[in-house]
Amino acid sequence: MKVKQEHVTHSGQTFRFIRLELDAFRGERHRHRQLELTWIEQGAGLRFVGSSVEAFESDDLVLLGPHVPHAWVSAGERAGKPHLATVLQFSPDLIFQHGLPEMGSLSGLVALAGQGLQIEGAARGAMLAVLRGMPQRSSLLRLADLIELLGLLQEHQASLRPILDNAQHGSGGMQADEQRRVDRVLDWIHQHMDQSLTVEAAAALVHVTPAAFSRFFSREVGKSFTAYINDVRCSEASLRLRLSDRPVAVIARECGFETMSHFNRQFRIRTGSTPRDFRIGDSKPRRVVAPGNEGAQPD
The missing domain is CATH 1.10.10.60 (Homeodomain-like)
Structure with a gap:
């Protein structure tokens, strides 16, 4: 699967919020400089992250660091059935800007996300509760939700499973x-x-x-x-x-x-x-x- 360099834009917003309703996930393998949090609300198939290929089903929740190649591809058996996903994309600049010094404590999470992180256990349950409410929220309240999601990731690091053995084989070096x-x-x-x-x-x-x-x-x-x-x-x-x-x-x-x-x-x-x-x-x-x-x- 060829890797496409994607240029993500979210003018006037701190991050990009996308909710997808498709008949299948057919996205080509791509990378971008933003971090990405992807929640597969409904669907099943293969998830490609760097050199990893794993099966996924509904409620798959993954955080990817900048420049990590990735794609979700639906299983043939689910062709034509509804596929739903919520995707949040945000620049690493959000973590490192001087105006929000509290965000600097997340620098270790950004580095770890270079391996790709599957979110499980207590973290997933708490984060899905936030994600389910985001479509109905205003853009300002969604920003508050993003900060809450990042806080939950920091609080529940034991629930984060690295997908790749190390970042060298996923970050586009x-x-x-x-x-x-x-x-x-x-x-x-x-x-x-x-x-x-x-x-x-x-x-x-x-x-x-x-x-x-x-x-x-x-x-x-x-x-x-x-x-x-x-x-x-x-x-x-x-x-x-x-x-x-x-x-x-x-x-x-x-x-x-x-x-x-x-x-x-x-x-x-x-x-x-x-x-x-x-x-x-x-x-x-x-x-x-x-x-x-x-x-x-x-x-």
């Missing part, structure tokens, strides 16, 4: 030509997830040797080529298991797994359960835990 090569490979993986994907084919795509490609991909994405493909396929499989009644073996093939044994092993590494137990259990989308280099076969 790589050179433009390196970014273009990464984008080309990630787009190719997402478009051909159900097919056999090899290091040799990926290396040919960006005109380098397989050995050079493996080093490049691990350095810039923060995980091996094999691990990333397994992340994408297992995240997609977890959604299809929850949102459809198709046989597990069919879903495995649709997501690019050639054998059930390999599917079961990779899925268990990431979710702690087998695909069948995941479907039967009362499971919510879980974090995809990258296990590192898992062997020569991509998935």
Whole structure:
């Protein structure tokens, strides 16, 4: 998925408040200099943040730092069903301006948001109560709500789960030509997830040797080529298991797994359960835990 540089404007307002009502989330992967708080009120699919790909469902709540690439993409099983989201975008200048010295205490939160933060537990419950009332509020009262939301984030830092292992692989620090090569490979993986994907084919795509490609991909994405493909396929499989009644073996093939044994092993590494137990259990989308280099076969 290519990363688009988005220029966010909110003339006459301290921050941008958006409420989306769509038939699907189809946004392309993009970045901007503003921090972004996104609440998925209704919907399900895959959430792309930096080098991370995870399943999401309703009430997903995420804070992203400046320049972190991101996108939410709806699951095919939910095509045509209502999708709702509330998005707040605000400049880091709000935190560091001299006129509001109290805001300076949030500088650590801005740095942590460079890893992407999934908001859970007590923080999410308190913040959703504020977010639900914001559409009916005046612009001045919405500003007060934003400050309250930031205060809740600072108060409940134990409820903030970093999405990326470190900010290096999400904040856009790589050179433009390196970014273009990464984008080309990630787009190719997402478009051909159900097919056999090899290091040799990926290396040919960006005109380098397989050995050079493996080093490049691990350095810039923060995980091996094999691990990333397994992340994408297992995240997609977890959604299809929850949102459809198709046989597990069919879903495995649709997501690019050639054998059930390999599917079961990779899925268990990431979710702690087998695909069948995941479907039967009362499971919510879980974090995809990258296990590192898992062997020569991509998935």
